[in-house]
Amino acid sequence: xxxxxxxxxxxxxxxxxxxxxxxxxxxxxxxxxxxxxxxxxxxxxxxxxxxxxxxxxxxxxxxxxxxxxxxxxxxxxxxxxxxxxxxxxxxxxxxxxxxxxxxxxxxxxxxxxxxxxxxxxxxxxxxxxxxxxxxxxxxxxxxxxxxxxxxxxxxxxxxxxxxxxxxxxxxxxxxxxxxxxxxxxxxxxxxxxxxxxxxxxxxxxxxxxxxxxxxxxxxxxxxxxxxx
Numbered sequence: 219x220x221x222x223x224x225x226x227x228x229x230x231x232x233x234x235x236x237x238x239x240x241x242x243x244x245x246x247x248x249x250x251x252x253x254x255x256x257x258x259x260x261x262x263x264x265x266x267x268x269x270x271x272x273x274x275x276x277x278x279x280x281x282x283x284x285x286x287x288x289x290x291x292x293x294x295x296x297x298x299x300x301x302x303x304x305x306x307x308x309x310x311x312x313x314x315x316x317x318x319x320x321x322x323x324x325x326x327x328x329x330x331x332x333x334x335x336x337x338x339x340x341x342x343x344x345x346x347x348x349x350x351x352x353x354x355x356x357x358x359x360x361x362x363x364x365x366x367x368x369x370x371x372x373x374x375x376x377x378x379x380x381x382x383x384x385x386x387x388x389x390x391x392x393x394x395x396x397x398x399x400x401x402x403x404x405x406x407x408x409x410x411x412x413x414x415x416x417x418x419x420x421x422x423x424x425x426x427x428x429x430x431x432x433x434x435x436x437x438x439x440x441x442x443x444x445x446x
């Protein structure tokens with residue numbers, strides 16, 4: 219009887235242990251959602267999409283029925299400190315508006331196209347447009363562009379390309395900002411009318427923009443000259 223009692227306890231213990239192992243084992247579902255830690259998730263597939271929630275230590279892999287990795291759409295990165303590894307086809311971050319992406323100096327961003335915009339009228343450039351190349355393609359007269367306030371846009375780089383042979387005028391936001399190296403006073407603008415001229419500017423201080431790249435067409439010595 220002593221043996222039967224302890225056999226029953228041992229059997230019950232094995233059942234409990236088996237259930238714990240099963241709960242902690244990575245699981246696969248129809249969409250290939252695998253949780254390597256505890257399977258904490260909410261899945262809501264509206265119109266065929268998959269929504270989920272997992273603890274910060276979880277890793278999620280999406281695998282299509284064919285066995286290939288499917289695009290992951292990140293709708294919000296709020297509260298996410300870092301992404302250590304991402305092997306996927308497509309990443310769409312619709313809410314990445316305030317955080318930085320920092321590398322370790324060993325990787326590279328490849329296959330990304332720069333954003334360009336053709337402006338045909340006066341335009342005050344928003345900080346959200348940093349990184350763009352603005353052109354005067356299609357312009358029939360002078361086009362004036364106003365830079366963001368330097369003190370609120372430190373690290374912002376903007377490029378300007380004169381495509382139409384019309385004056386392309388670049389203005390600081392106010393009388394305290396200066397485009398160093400091309401102007402002799404704060405508040406002065408620069409301009410060029412040579413098709414093919416371009417200049418890239420970066421805000422590097424509370425009132426300073428510097429030239430990071432420039433070009434002027436042959437014979438156009440007045441490219442990006444001080445206009446004030």
